[in-house]
Amino acid sequence: MAHHSMRTTTHRGPRMALGRALKQPLLNAVARLPDSVQRAMFKPPVRRICIRVPLLRAVYSGCLRRHPIDLQYGTDTSGLVDSSTLQRDARLVDQLRPYMGSQPTIIRRALDTLGDVAGYTFIDIGCGKGRPMIVASEYPFALVLGYDISADLVRTANANAVVMARRFPQRPPIRALHANVADLQVPSGNVVVFMFNPFGVELMAALLAKLEAGLASGAIDHLFIVYDNPVCGEALDRSPQLKRWFAGVLAYDHNEIGFGPEDAESVVIWQSVRGARPDSYADRNRRIAAKDGLSASLEA
Template structure:
């Protein structure tokens, strides 16, 4: 067995132990998880390795889910999304903070003739927020069919509660094999994959733009570890780059209290 094979084996073993333990912690009732955030308890409990996942905040019932009755929380391991294709550049699913999504979309001006596309949509939290805006359509794509099913159940809940909003719909599909809808696009991503796949996505968007099948596109990228991919494009310019604070009511429902948010748009 070569060094690469040994490294891959060790990674698989670690993940086979890590994610079942995380799932066990995630099964704790929400009131118990909330109690663990009490300062007197957190001071000691966060030192326990397996309890660290609780302090990501991702397994608590998010305020948007309490308000709407949706299910957008938790962390989904890469194996559940990519199957045998999981590698070191495969990232888990977790939901973005609604206040950050609203902040980002507010930077883009009039969105009435734009389509919102969530790459790696997971359970659909950014799509839910996008329905608050006057998009022409709100769609999402994810490789994990079970997450797409949850996203579409969330879509039905939002549609019943807000029938005046544009409907949202998620599809189980490879985002790198998409035929993009015509018109103007807003492409949203929360760090779905590494630089190689990000470059392929940008190449597909650029080809569609240069062929005229899409009129323009913006990229909204949270936790932009591959920002250099978009900075290097001659078609794009940075429109926004900031570390944005969570809304006060969202603190404790994510691993941090702020998030880097970058936006690029096609040059005019």
């Protein structure tokens, strides 16, 4: 990680703290506005102006609006939760990324590249309210697990799991667990790990070490890592136990436009060398360009 001078850090700290203190009440206020007002805020001319204002930029992530998947199922996966709300420990806050739900279309299109996942365990790292777990339950996984550092978000994810189990009793069970990376227990067998840019390089290194240990011991037979917005993807590229499976820019479905920060997202997928499937995607080795701690793109 880059190190800043003491002077820079001294000035940035209060500014960042002030920004965090102001942002969450603003987001809460916008979320309470009537839907007609929220729709007006997302009209292109208004959005183009307001998105240039730093404090308002988070409003235009789109995730404050109730997502179509929640309207469909009666679940609660919408909203934006700032990293300082996820974790009070100041040492971890700068490593965590805000919670927002990834787009179901992105998750489906990424999982569709994997082929047969029957019997695999799906794990969402930084699961938040559990939207990827809901989507993953459409597939023949043996079990759908999520881990998150926020006990509040885990409670919401498990409440959503109850809703889905009542509606679709034939789907694989969904369970969210309150844990940080240090406490995470990686299941054995065949595993699909999903991440939507949950944290920075230090926690990513700790997670990767756990996965590599599971592969080295033989506890994990075969592993896929699906990384939506792969800001720390270079760490996975450096692992001798992983190889690229897929790299691409996946578009939102038309009914998801305006419910996320973009209209497409970069997704890179790795598989383990152990138990590796034959390569299927020719452009899988596209270079990841991480613009900042929050976003990454793929070079052509």
